[in-house]
Amino acid sequence: MATAPKLDFGDFTRSKRVLHASQRQHQRAAKSLPLGVSDTYRYWGDDATIYVKRGKGALLWDLDGNRYVDFRLGWGPIILGYGDERVDRAARRGIEIGGVAALATELEASVAELMIEMVPSVEKVRFANSGSEAVATALRVARGYSGRDGFVMVEGAFHGMFDPVLWRTQMESWNPTSGEAPEVVPFGRGIPKAHRDLVGVVPLNDADALEDLFKRERDRIGAFLMEPILGNCCSIASRQRYLHDVRLLCDKYDIVLIFDEVKTGFRVARGGAQELYGVRPDLSTFAKSMGNGYPIAALGGSSEIMKVISGFDGVMHGGTFTGHPVSLAAAEETLRILRDTDALPRVEAWGRALQAELGAVFRAAELPHVFTGHPSMFGIMFREDLPESYRDWTTSNHDLYDAMARALPDYGLLPEPDSREPWFVCEAHAEFDPAGIAGAVAEVIATLER
Ligand SMILES: Cc1ncc(COP(=O)(O)O)c(C=O)c1O
Secondary structure (H helix, E strand, O other): OOOOOOOOHHHHOOOOOOOHHHHHHHHHHOOOOHHHOOOHHHOOOOOOOOOEEEEEEOEEEEOOOOEEEEOOHHHOOOOOOEOOHHHHHHHHHHHOOOOOOOOOOHHHHHHHHHHHHHOOOOOEEEEEOOHHHHHHHHHHHHHHHHOOOEEEEEOOOOOOOOHHHOEEEOHHHOOOOOOOOOOEEEOOOOOOHHHHHHEEEEOOOOHHHHHHHHHHOOOOEEEEEEOOEEOOOOOEEOOHHHHHHHHHHHHHOOOEEEEEOOOOOOOOOOOHHHHHHOOOOOEEEEOHHHHOOOOOEEEEEOHHHHOOOOOOOOOOOOOOOOOOHHHHHHHHHHHHHHHHOOHHHHHHHHHHHHHHHHHHHHHHOOOOOEEEEEOOEEEEEOOOOOOOOHHHHHHOOHHHHHHHHHHHHHHOEEOOOOOOOOEEOOHHHHHOOHHHHHHHHHHHHHHOOO
């Protein structure tokens, strides 16, 4: 936890932010890395890409010494705070194990036991190094179990950087009055078209559309892969009734229900979104918050389905770095903290307090708005009503949102500069006064053309 004093409004007034050191670093890095970064979404332009010096608590400093209260939190992993000493101490104990031996350690069962205790549907666990890897394994397990290769995803969902799921709904060019579904296109070049034939895409919160697809393609579809809260799409949330129907439909059509809890897991509740909704998936994937930033991910599921990981004639899973002792030690400590302390209720309460302050600012500016998802990872949509699906993004004022998000770093606040990414909250945010943050947002709103 950070120990900085609560900052007040005066700390978030506009200052002339320079990025000279980041720009120099960009020029250097672009010579050795495409776009000068390790993930294409980290590139914000030659002059605006930020290079990080360090993080502590809820704060990040860039190479120029600009300080930000961070609401990106690495796209979600930081649940306690950057550089959390409890977790880092545990990771150091993991270092003492000496590295990867391509053999199991005691830590694997310790972390698996914690997950089984905390997450309602999880009876068996396998680890991975990234969310993408965990979701890829979930799909393989579902296919191995069902014997069917087709699967269904939700418009606006993101499930990682591997080909079968790299399909996005092109909402930017969709005409809501056309009566047609929006086009589904690959995330860029290099993704084999053959994968498109294996995936059906449906809007969130539309159980009829899901059932129609299940009926039409029942011989081909083996899995429904979904995020109960769309963590890469404004945190648009499933309705309770919808998720309940999803469970029933998957049972009726004999389809494996996979909850991708890479963002919601160990964040929106100790047991993830499945605990919040009281709906049990067959398989779930976790990553981000489970290690407070250390690279660790997991697939969990019912013993019945996980038993297909059974040997060389079963479903294959593994990898040289899988179950790395440093990451597992960090995960063990993070999960213990989340289980035994009120860290998550504090995250939720602070997120709610920030929403209350921001809501007052938007109301004063007569700006229609809704907060979506969960207070620990909430979306802000400039529209009147709660959205049902990604299609409702088209009728939100996302250009205004993007302009706001791009202006906030000059005030020392760092949300993702894209309306579809939620605001993430960590335990260390409690050191900051939500009213001060909202005050800076009010200043920004006042400068924007509407
Ligand atoms: C819901 C969801 N699933 C999977 C992934 C992929 O995780 P990773 O980036 O760790 O590969 C992400 C990443 O943001 C995600 O949000």
